[in-house]
Amino acid sequence: MLAKKGELIVSTHVANQPNILWICTDQQRADTIGALGNKHVRTPHIDALVEQGTAFTHAYCQSPVCTPSRASFLTGRYPRTTRCRQNGQAIPATEKLISRLLADAGYTCGLAGKLHLATCADGVVEKRIDDGYKVFHWSHHPQPDWPENAYTQWLTQQGQNWEILYGGESTPYVKEGIPAEYSQTTWCANMAIDFIREQKGDPWFFSYNCFAPHHPFDPPADYLARYSPEELPLPKSRPNEAAGKTTYQELDSEFAHSDPNSYHVAAMTDNDKREVTAAYYAMVELIDENVGRMVATLKETDQFENTIVIFMSDHGEMLGDHGIYLKGPHFYEEAVRVPLIFSWPGQYCNGLRADGLTELTDIAPTLLDSVGLEIPPFIQGKTLLPVLKGQMDSSNHRRCVFSEYYNAWSHKHSYGTMYRTDSHKMIVYHGTDQGELYDLKNDPDEFDNLWHNASNAELKTRLLKEAFDASVFTMDPMPEREGPF
Numbered sequence: 001m002l003a004k005k006g007e008l009i010v011s012t013h014v015a016n017q018p019n020i021l022w023i024c025t026d027q028q029r030a031d032t033i034g035a036l037g038n039k040h041v042r043t044p045h046i047d048a049l050v051e052q053g054t055a056f057t058h059a060y061c062q063s064p065v066c067t068p069s070r071a072s073f074l075t076g077r078y079p080r081t082t083r084c085r086q087n088g089q090a091i092p093a094t095e096k097l098i099s100r101l102l103a104d105a106g107y108t109c110g111l112a113g114k115l116h117l118a119t120c121a122d123g124v125v126e127k128r129i130d131d132g133y134k135v136f137h138w139s140h141h142p143q144p145d146w147p148e149n150a151y152t153q154w155l156t157q158q159g160q161n162w163e164i165l166y167g168g169e170s171t172p173y174v175k176e177g178i179p180a181e182y183s184q185t186t187w188c189a190n191m192a193i194d195f196i197r198e199q200k201g202d203p204w205f206f207s208y209n210c211f212a213p214h215h216p217f218d219p220p221a222d223y224l225a226r227y228s229p230e231e232l233p234l235p236k237s238r239p240n241e242a243a244g245k246t247t248y249q250e251l252d253s254e255f256a257h258s259d260p261n262s263y264h265v266a267a268m269t270d271n272d273k274r275e276v277t278a279a280y281y282a283m284v285e286l287i288d289e290n291v292g293r294m295v296a297t298l299k300e301t302d303q304f305e306n307t308i309v310i311f312m313s314d315h316g317e318m319l320g321d322h323g324i325y326l327k328g329p330h331f332y333e334e335a336v337r338v339p340l341i342f343s344w345p346g347q348y349c350n351g352l353r354a355d356g357l358t359e360l361t362d363i364a365p366t367l368l369d370s371v372g373l374e375i376p377p378f379i380q381g382k383t384l385l386p387v388l389k390g391q392m393d394s395s396n397h398r399r400c401v402f403s404e405y406y407n408a409w410s411h412k413h414s415y416g417t418m419y420r421t422d423s424h425k426m427i428v429y430h431g432t433d434q435g436e437l438y439d440l441k442n443d444p445d446e447f448d449n450l451w452h453n454a455s456n457a458e459l460k461t462r463l464l465k466e467a468f469d470a471s472v473f474t475m476d477p478m479p480e481r482e483g484p485f
Helices: 044-052 066-075 098-104 150-157 184-198 247-258 270-300 360-370 454-472
Strands: 019-025 054-060 108-113 135-138 204-209 307-313 340-343 352-359 401-406 415-420 424-429 435-439
Touching: 019 270, 044 270, 044 307, 044 340, 054 401, 066 098, 066 360, 098 108, 098 204, 098 360, 108 184, 135 150, 135 184, 150 184, 184 204, 184 270, 270 307, 307 360, 340 360, 352 360, 352 401, 415 454, 424 454, 435 454
Parallel strands: 019 204, 019 307, 054 352, 108 135, 108 204
Antiparallel strands: 054 340, 307 340, 401 415, 415 424, 424 435
């Protein structure tokens, strides 16, 4: 019997300890999935996960940059709590990753691609804590910066060279990347597929962590050719919008202007902008095809019904909206709202669109709850299992979400926090008198900053108080408290 949308049909297959395939992309915004409303990008395999699972349409990362976000969702704790608050900062060895907790419970844990819980630049290889991964195919990014890059080693075994393969045509903003069969996106899936086939019945957990669709925007040539830039919309912006925002948005533009490898909106033509969007979507399409390959392997090995599949990303990408590309000290929806899909046939709701507010801190406790393990008191996220089981409406899960940014641009001294409810967004840049306040019901695209609007003084004061409460309650768990979460 087929399940109707949002309905849970309990499978006759009993799964006490399901497997977990956790697919995490890098810098993929929420509005890049066909089944969730994007008519321009092709994602049939991710769409299938949406249709057979639950999509959380308002899921938010706890930092708009990689390391603090990853440390947060892998522990179920906030960046300030993990003390891993910036790119280049290492997660303390005392923190417990979900992979370690699952390994302690008998799971075989594997990873392919990026971890990024410590610095990995200028020839420095990422140092690991006791993370629980027994199989560890580390590749922070495709470029062969380190001999320890497992992807580079694989390319050599294939008789290939990254520098030669990466010699395609380019424009100032888009480059034809490595052929799909040799891309890091595909390699990560190859490693996952090998891992899945090698398992002998014990429960397993695998992290698929490709670098795409992170910049540079460099999809394979044949994938790029599938998109016609002239058919794509321009980024969302208004003339002189930055004048009503913060100096951080102005500094972002100055930084882009001074960096020849960056994306300075004022120097880009409309066609340039559309070409970047086409390349980004092409990279997402390659990810989608590899999602399909991994799911097909689960089915071929008769493991699909007993495997939780998660699809998500660590943070978003501005993609030209509000005159900004890439990421930075910004909390626009494009930067902090990400895809989050859970699928487990017969156990989670089918075809459910959960529109309530969700944090990525909620993933770790949800997995522990789903496999029947106790959620330790140091985890700060909230289990989504009642929503996934159809026992609770997602609107009752959280009344706000919280995100943090701590001076990841060392020369710009930007310390920001975001407090978002279903109707408003409050952004405070600490140590300054700057901030942003948006009425999301009347201004969902976040163009009109109400921070200095005198008629909103009472609203601003209330939201500042709530934002301060939220920041206090992101400290280590305190006994029996009534917090905003």
